[in-house]
Amino acid sequence: MPTIEGAPAHGTVAHLLPQTYKRMVAEWLEEDTPSFDYGGFVVGESMAEARLLGKSKGILAGVPFFNEVFKQLDCTVDWHHPEGAPITPITHLATVRGPVRHLLLGERVALNTLARCSGIATASSSLLSLLRSAGYPNTLAGTRKTTPGFRLVEKYGMLVGGCDAHRHDLSAMTMLKDNHVWASGGITKAVRAAKAAGGFSVKTEVECQTLDEAIEAADAGAEVVMLDNFTGDGVKEAAKKLKERYGSSLLVEVSGGLTESNVEGYVCKDVDVISTSSIHQGVKHVDFSLKIVPKMKGGEGDESGEV
Numbered sequence: 150m151p152t153i154e155g156a157p158a159h160g161t162v163a164h165l166l167p168q169t170y171k172r173m174v175a176e177w178l179e180e181d182t183p184s185f186d187y188g189g190f191v192v193g194e195s196m197a198e199a200r201l202l203g204k205s206k207g208i209l210a211g212v213p214f215f216n217e218v219f220k221q222l223d224c225t226v227d228w229h230h231p232e233g234a235p236i237t238p239i240t241h242l243a244t245v246r247g248p249v250r251h252l253l254l255g256e257r258v259a260l261n262t263l264a265r266c267s268g269i270a271t272a273s274s275s276l277l278s279l280l281r282s283a284g285y286p287n288t289l290a291g292t293r294k295t296t297p298g299f300r301l302v303e304k305y306g307m308l309v310g311g312c313d314a315h316r317h318d319l320s321a322m323t324m325l326k327d328n329h330v331w332a333s334g335g336i337t338k339a340v341r342a343a344k345a346a347g348g349f350s351v352k353t354e355v356e357c358q359t360l361d362e363a364i365e366a367a368d369a370g371a372e373v374v375m376l377d378n379f380t381g382d383g384v385k386e387a388a389k390k391l392k393e394r395y396g397s398s399l400l401v402e403v404s405g406g407l408t409e410s411n412v413e414g415y416v417c418k419d420v421d422v423i424s425t426s427s428i429h430q431g432v433k434h435v436d437f438s439l440k441i442v443p444k445m446k447g448g449e450g451d452e453s454g455e456v
Contacts, residue, residue: 151210151233151309162308163213163232170301174217177258189250197249199256199441203236207435208274210309211266214302215243218259222251233270233309236435249441256439265299266306267435273310273428276409280423285416287423290315292404294426303429315424323347325371326356336362340369354402360387367391367399375424378405381414388419 151162203209212232219226224247230240245252277289290313295303304314316322323343325336333339336355343353354373355366363374374391376384388401402422403415415423 151311161232162305165308166213166301166305170214171217171221173298173301174214174258175221177262178218178221178254181258182254186250186254189253192249192253194248194250196247197252197441199245199252199439200241201243201245202438202440203240203242203435204238204438205236205436206238207236207267207271208310209234209236209242209263209267209435210270210306211263211302214262214266214305215259218255218262219245219247219251222255223247224251224255236267238436242437245439252439252441260437260439262302263437264434266302266309267437268432269303269306269429270310271435272432273307273312276412276425276428277311279409280412280416283413283416285420285423286418287421288313289428290402290422290424291429292424292426293318294430307429310428312428313422322373323351323353324356324375325353325366327358330355336365337369340366340371344370360390363387363391363401364394367395372398373400373402373422375402375404379403381411384415384420385417388417392419 201215209230209232212228216226224245226243226245228243230236230242236242245255273289273291280289289311291304291307292315300317304317307314316324323346325339325343330336330339333342336357340353340355347353352372353370354375355362355371356375356377357363357366358377363376366374376387379387384403388403391399391401400421401419402424403420404424407415407423407425408427412423412425
C-alpha cells in the first residue's frame with residue numbers, strides 16, 4: 150500500500166478515508182440498479198470467480214473503493230498486486246469471488262472507479278517524476294477543480310500518485326481569489342476578514358497577479374501567496390524577493406496552466422508548492438476488465454492462474 154512521505158511507516162493512504170465513503174459506494178450501486186436487475190436474473194446466483202485484469206500501463210489506485218463495492222455485494226477480493234504498483238499489460242491484479250449475479254452488479258461501478266482513480270494516480274506520478282528529475286524538491290499539488298460527488302476518489306488518486314491533494318473543500322483553508330478581493334474592497338480588507346473568521350487554526354492564502362499584490366497579502370497576514378499565471382522567469386524573480394523578505398514564514402505557491410510541457414520552466418528552490426489541475430482534470434483512464442472464469446466440464450474453474 151502506498152505511504153505518504155514523512156508519515157509513520159505503518160500509515161497508508163487508505164487510512165485517511167472517512168467512513169462516509171462506504172455510504173458513497175452504496176449510492177453508486179443504487180444509481181446503477183434503480184429497479185430490476187434483468188441481466189442478473191439471467192445468470193442467477195451460483196458461486197463464481199472473476200479476474201481483474203490491468204490492460205494498459207499505469208499506477209494501480211482506488212483499491213478501497215473497489216473492495217467496498219464487492220463487500221456490499223457479499224463478494225470477496227483477493228489482491229495479487231498492492232495499491233500503488235505499476236501495471237504492465239496484461240496483469241492479473243486481483244481475483245473476485247461471489248454469486249455470479251453479484252459480480253456483475255458490481256463490475257461496472259468498481260471498474261469505472263478504479264479506472265478514473267488509477268488514471269489520476271498515473272498522471273500525478275508522471276508529473277512528479279518529471280519535476281524531481283528537473284531538481285524540484287518541494288510539493289506538487291492538485292486543485293479543487295474536481296468532479297462534484299467524486300472528489301474523494303480523485304483526491305485519493307493524487308495521494309496514491311505521490312502528490313499533495315491541496316485543500317479538499319471550502320472549509321479547508323481560506324483561499325481568497327480575485328472575486329473575493331474585488332467583492333470585499335481589496336486584499337488587505339479581505340485577508341483581515343478571513344483571519345477574523347477563521348481564527349488561529351485556519352490558514353489564509355491569496356491569489357496574486359503581481360509581486361506587489363503578494364507583498365500586500367503577506368503584510369496583511371496571509372500565510373500563503375499564490376503567484377497565478379506568471380511567466381517562468383517572473384515566478385523565479387518574485388519568489389526570490391518574497392523569500393528574501395519573509396523567509397520560511399511565507400509559503401509561495403505557483404499555479405496557472407502548468408502541464409508536463411511547460412512546468413520545468415517554473416522550477417526553483419524558492420517555490421514551495423506547484424499546483425495544477427492537469428494531474429486530475431481530463432486525464433486518460435487506465436483500462437481494466439473483469440472476466441468471469443469459465444466453468445470447466447467437470448464444473449471446476451481453470452486454476453492455471455494464467456490470463
